[in-house]
Amino acid sequence: MSEESNRIVFEDALVMHASGRPGKVEIRATKPLTTQRDLTLAYSPGVAAPCLEIHRDPSLVYDYTAMGNMVAVISNGTAVLGLGNIGPLAAKPVMEGKSVLFKRFADVDGINIEIHSEDVDEFVNSVKFFGNSFGGINLEDIKAPECFIIE
Template identity: 40%
Template structure:
Protein backbone atom coordinates (compact mmCIF):
# COMPACT_ATOMS: atom_id res chain seq x y z
CA UNK A 1 0.00 0.00 0.00
CA UNK A 2 1.30 3.44 -0.95
CA UNK A 3 1.56 5.85 1.95
CA UNK A 4 2.53 9.49 1.82
CA UNK A 5 4.35 10.97 4.78
CA UNK A 6 2.26 14.13 4.72
CA UNK A 7 4.44 16.05 7.15
CA UNK A 8 7.68 15.91 5.17
CA UNK A 9 6.36 15.38 1.66
CA UNK A 10 3.81 18.17 2.00
CA UNK A 11 6.58 20.61 2.82
CA UNK A 12 8.85 19.28 0.08
CA UNK A 13 6.06 19.42 -2.49
CA UNK A 14 5.22 23.04 -1.78
CA UNK A 15 8.89 24.00 -1.54
CA UNK A 16 9.62 22.41 -4.94
CA UNK A 17 6.88 24.44 -6.62
CA UNK A 18 7.18 27.54 -4.39
CA UNK A 19 3.52 27.22 -3.45
CA UNK A 20 0.62 25.65 -5.29
CA UNK A 21 -0.64 28.38 -7.59
CA UNK A 22 0.65 30.89 -10.10
CA UNK A 23 -0.65 33.22 -12.77
CA UNK A 24 -0.60 32.04 -16.37
CA UNK A 25 -1.65 34.12 -19.33
CA UNK A 26 -4.45 32.80 -21.55
CA UNK A 27 -2.90 34.70 -24.45
CA UNK A 28 0.58 33.97 -25.81
CA UNK A 29 2.43 37.18 -26.69
CA UNK A 30 4.40 36.18 -29.75
CA UNK A 31 5.05 39.55 -31.34
CA UNK A 32 4.65 43.30 -30.91
CA UNK A 33 1.21 43.41 -32.51
CA UNK A 34 -0.19 40.98 -29.92
CA UNK A 35 1.56 42.95 -27.16
CA UNK A 36 -0.17 46.08 -28.48
CA UNK A 37 -3.55 44.36 -28.27
CA UNK A 38 -2.93 43.00 -24.78
CA UNK A 39 -1.37 46.11 -23.26
CA UNK A 40 -1.03 49.61 -24.60
CA UNK A 41 -2.59 50.92 -26.83
CA UNK A 42 -5.17 48.09 -27.08
CA UNK A 43 -6.05 48.06 -23.39
CA UNK A 44 -7.37 51.63 -23.63
CA UNK A 45 -10.22 50.56 -25.91
CA UNK A 46 -11.20 47.83 -23.45
CA UNK A 47 -11.17 50.27 -20.51
CA UNK A 48 -13.32 52.77 -22.38
CA UNK A 49 -15.79 50.04 -23.37
CA UNK A 50 -16.15 49.09 -19.71
CA UNK A 51 -16.65 52.75 -18.73
CA UNK A 52 -19.51 52.99 -21.24
CA UNK A 53 -20.89 49.49 -20.56
CA UNK A 54 -19.85 48.26 -17.07
CA UNK A 55 -21.53 44.89 -17.59
CA UNK A 56 -19.05 44.14 -20.38
CA UNK A 57 -16.36 43.66 -17.71
CA UNK A 58 -17.70 40.12 -17.30
CA UNK A 59 -16.87 39.35 -20.96
CA UNK A 60 -13.70 41.40 -21.35
CA UNK A 61 -11.88 40.62 -18.09
CA UNK A 62 -11.42 37.75 -15.66
CA UNK A 63 -14.18 39.19 -13.47
CA UNK A 64 -16.83 36.66 -14.49
CA UNK A 65 -14.76 33.65 -13.46
CA UNK A 66 -12.71 34.91 -10.52
CA UNK A 67 -13.25 34.88 -6.77
CA UNK A 68 -11.17 35.84 -3.76
CA UNK A 69 -10.55 33.51 -0.85
CA UNK A 70 -9.93 35.75 2.13
CA UNK A 71 -8.74 35.01 5.65
CA UNK A 72 -6.96 36.76 8.47
CA UNK A 73 -5.53 33.50 9.80
CA UNK A 74 -6.88 34.21 13.27
CA UNK A 75 -8.25 30.68 13.79
CA UNK A 76 -5.67 28.39 12.26
CA UNK A 77 -6.59 24.77 13.00
CA UNK A 78 -8.18 25.88 16.26
CA UNK A 79 -5.11 27.85 17.33
CA UNK A 80 -5.79 31.47 18.04
CA UNK A 81 -3.22 34.00 16.96
CA UNK A 82 -2.40 32.57 13.55
CA UNK A 83 -0.89 34.84 10.96
CA UNK A 84 -1.60 35.79 7.35
CA UNK A 85 1.59 34.01 6.31
CA UNK A 86 0.58 30.80 8.10
CA UNK A 87 -2.91 30.68 6.55
CA UNK A 88 -1.66 31.21 2.98
CA UNK A 89 -1.05 27.46 2.35
CA UNK A 90 -4.70 26.75 3.22
CA UNK A 91 -5.90 29.52 0.90
CA UNK A 92 -3.65 28.24 -1.91
CA UNK A 93 -5.04 24.72 -1.42
CA UNK A 94 -8.59 26.04 -1.70
CA UNK A 95 -7.60 27.93 -4.86
CA UNK A 96 -6.40 24.67 -6.40
CA UNK A 97 -9.69 22.96 -5.51
CA UNK A 98 -11.76 25.79 -7.02
CA UNK A 99 -9.81 25.59 -10.29
CA UNK A 100 -9.65 21.80 -10.45
CA UNK A 101 -13.25 20.98 -9.59
CA UNK A 102 -15.17 24.09 -10.69
CA UNK A 103 -12.96 25.79 -13.29
CA UNK A 104 -13.02 28.98 -11.21
CA UNK A 105 -9.92 31.14 -10.74
CA UNK A 106 -9.55 31.83 -7.02
CA UNK A 107 -6.97 34.20 -5.61
CA UNK A 108 -5.83 33.83 -2.00
CA UNK A 109 -5.80 37.02 0.05
CA UNK A 110 -4.32 36.80 3.53
CA UNK A 111 -5.12 39.92 5.55
CA UNK A 112 -2.99 41.23 8.39
CA UNK A 113 -6.13 42.51 10.13
CA UNK A 114 -8.14 40.74 12.82
CA UNK A 115 -10.89 43.24 13.61
CA UNK A 116 -14.06 42.04 11.79
CA UNK A 117 -15.26 45.59 11.07
CA UNK A 118 -11.90 46.55 9.64
CA UNK A 119 -11.88 43.39 7.49
CA UNK A 120 -15.29 44.28 6.04
CA UNK A 121 -14.16 47.85 5.37
CA UNK A 122 -11.00 46.61 3.65
Protein backbone atom coordinates (compact mmCIF):
# COMPACT_ATOMS: atom_id res chain seq x y z
CA MET A 1 0.00 0.00 0.00
CA SER A 2 1.15 3.51 -0.70
CA GLU A 3 1.72 5.98 2.10
CA GLU A 4 -1.42 7.84 0.97
CA SER A 5 -3.49 4.64 1.03
CA ASN A 6 -2.17 3.79 4.49
CA ARG A 7 -3.13 7.26 5.74
CA ILE A 8 -6.66 6.94 4.34
CA VAL A 9 -7.12 3.48 5.88
CA PHE A 10 -5.76 4.77 9.20
CA GLU A 11 -8.16 7.72 9.23
CA ASP A 12 -11.14 5.64 8.07
CA ALA A 13 -10.42 3.05 10.78
CA LEU A 14 -10.43 5.74 13.47
CA VAL A 15 -13.76 7.08 12.21
CA MET A 16 -15.27 3.58 12.07
CA HIS A 17 -14.16 2.74 15.62
CA ALA A 18 -15.40 6.06 17.08
CA SER A 19 -18.65 6.54 15.15
CA GLY A 20 -21.99 5.86 16.80
CA ARG A 21 -21.43 3.76 19.88
CA PRO A 22 -17.61 3.50 20.22
CA GLY A 23 -15.95 0.13 19.68
CA LYS A 24 -17.25 -2.92 17.84
CA VAL A 25 -19.11 -5.02 20.42
CA GLU A 26 -22.15 -4.81 22.68
CA ILE A 27 -24.24 -7.11 24.86
CA ARG A 28 -27.89 -7.72 23.99
CA ALA A 29 -30.63 -9.62 25.78
CA THR A 30 -31.69 -12.92 24.20
CA LYS A 31 -35.09 -12.88 25.85
CA PRO A 32 -37.84 -10.26 25.66
CA LEU A 33 -37.75 -7.94 28.65
CA THR A 34 -40.79 -5.83 27.87
CA THR A 35 -43.23 -6.70 30.64
CA GLN A 36 -43.11 -6.93 34.41
CA ARG A 37 -43.53 -10.71 34.04
CA ASP A 38 -40.53 -10.89 31.69
CA LEU A 39 -38.42 -9.08 34.28
CA THR A 40 -39.76 -11.29 37.08
CA LEU A 41 -38.75 -14.42 35.15
CA ALA A 42 -35.39 -13.09 33.95
CA TYR A 43 -34.29 -11.67 37.28
CA SER A 44 -35.96 -11.79 40.67
CA PRO A 45 -37.59 -13.96 41.86
CA GLY A 46 -37.68 -16.14 38.70
CA VAL A 47 -33.92 -16.39 38.31
CA ALA A 48 -33.82 -18.53 41.45
CA ALA A 49 -35.23 -21.50 39.47
CA PRO A 50 -32.24 -21.97 37.13
CA CYS A 51 -29.85 -21.12 39.99
CA LEU A 52 -31.25 -23.96 42.08
CA GLU A 53 -31.19 -26.38 39.15
CA ILE A 54 -27.56 -25.52 38.34
CA HIS A 55 -26.66 -25.90 42.02
CA ARG A 56 -28.26 -29.37 41.94
CA ASP A 57 -26.60 -30.32 38.63
CA PRO A 58 -23.74 -28.03 37.47
CA SER A 59 -23.91 -29.39 33.89
CA LEU A 60 -27.23 -27.55 33.52
CA VAL A 61 -25.30 -24.27 33.33
CA TYR A 62 -25.17 -24.92 29.58
CA ASP A 63 -28.96 -25.27 29.38
CA TYR A 64 -29.84 -22.18 31.39
CA THR A 65 -27.05 -19.68 30.63
CA ALA A 66 -25.06 -18.35 27.68
CA MET A 67 -21.85 -19.93 28.95
CA GLY A 68 -21.65 -22.60 26.25
CA ASN A 69 -21.71 -20.00 23.49
CA MET A 70 -19.31 -17.56 25.13
CA VAL A 71 -15.56 -17.35 24.68
CA ALA A 72 -13.15 -15.05 26.52
CA VAL A 73 -10.67 -13.33 24.19
CA ILE A 74 -7.77 -12.61 26.54
CA SER A 75 -4.53 -10.67 26.06
CA ASN A 76 -2.00 -8.59 27.91
CA GLY A 77 -1.04 -6.75 24.71
CA THR A 78 2.60 -7.79 24.69
CA ALA A 79 2.77 -9.01 21.06
CA VAL A 80 0.02 -7.33 19.05
CA LEU A 81 -0.04 -7.86 15.28
CA GLY A 82 2.95 -5.97 13.89
CA LEU A 83 2.71 -3.43 16.70
CA GLY A 84 4.66 -5.24 19.41
CA ASN A 85 4.19 -4.59 23.12
CA ILE A 86 1.55 -1.86 23.11
CA GLY A 87 -0.03 -2.89 26.40
CA PRO A 88 -3.49 -4.14 27.31
CA LEU A 89 -5.52 -0.97 26.70
CA ALA A 90 -4.07 -0.32 23.25
CA ALA A 91 -4.68 -4.01 22.43
CA LYS A 92 -8.40 -3.70 23.23
CA PRO A 93 -9.46 -2.83 19.64
CA VAL A 94 -7.75 -6.00 18.41
CA MET A 95 -9.50 -8.12 21.04
CA GLU A 96 -12.83 -6.50 20.13
CA GLY A 97 -12.05 -7.34 16.51
CA LYS A 98 -11.44 -11.00 17.38
CA SER A 99 -14.71 -11.02 19.35
CA VAL A 100 -16.54 -9.64 16.31
CA LEU A 101 -15.00 -12.36 14.11
CA PHE A 102 -16.24 -15.04 16.51
CA LYS A 103 -19.74 -13.54 16.36
CA ARG A 104 -19.86 -12.93 12.61
CA PHE A 105 -18.42 -16.22 11.40
CA ALA A 106 -19.36 -18.69 14.16
CA ASP A 107 -22.20 -16.95 16.04
CA VAL A 108 -20.15 -17.33 19.22
CA ASP A 109 -20.21 -14.46 21.71
CA GLY A 110 -16.69 -13.20 22.40
CA ILE A 111 -15.94 -11.14 25.48
CA ASN A 112 -12.62 -9.33 25.33
CA ILE A 113 -10.58 -9.21 28.53
CA GLU A 114 -7.28 -7.39 28.83
CA ILE A 115 -5.03 -8.43 31.71
CA HIS A 116 -2.79 -5.68 33.02
CA SER A 117 0.21 -7.85 33.85
CA GLU A 118 3.22 -9.29 32.06
CA ASP A 119 3.92 -11.70 34.93
CA VAL A 120 3.20 -15.29 33.83
CA ASP A 121 1.87 -16.43 37.21
CA GLU A 122 -0.41 -13.41 37.57
CA PHE A 123 -1.72 -13.92 34.05
CA VAL A 124 -2.36 -17.64 34.55
CA ASN A 125 -4.02 -17.08 37.93
CA SER A 126 -6.25 -14.37 36.49
CA VAL A 127 -7.47 -16.69 33.75
CA LYS A 128 -7.91 -19.54 36.23
CA PHE A 129 -10.03 -17.34 38.53
CA PHE A 130 -12.57 -16.28 35.90
CA GLY A 131 -12.03 -18.90 33.21
CA ASN A 132 -14.85 -21.15 34.37
CA SER A 133 -17.30 -18.37 33.50
CA PHE A 134 -16.79 -19.07 29.79
CA GLY A 135 -17.32 -21.99 27.45
CA GLY A 136 -13.92 -21.32 25.87
CA ILE A 137 -10.74 -19.30 26.29
CA ASN A 138 -8.87 -17.69 23.38
CA LEU A 139 -5.42 -16.39 24.34
CA GLU A 140 -4.26 -13.71 21.95
CA ASP A 141 -1.17 -11.61 21.24
CA ILE A 142 1.05 -12.66 24.15
CA LYS A 143 4.81 -12.37 23.59
CA ALA A 144 7.23 -15.28 23.51
CA PRO A 145 8.45 -17.09 25.51
CA GLU A 146 5.63 -16.29 27.95
CA CYS A 147 2.98 -17.40 25.44
CA PHE A 148 4.41 -20.94 25.44
CA ILE A 149 4.55 -21.10 29.23
CA ILE A 150 1.00 -19.73 29.60
CA GLU A 151 -0.60 -21.93 26.95
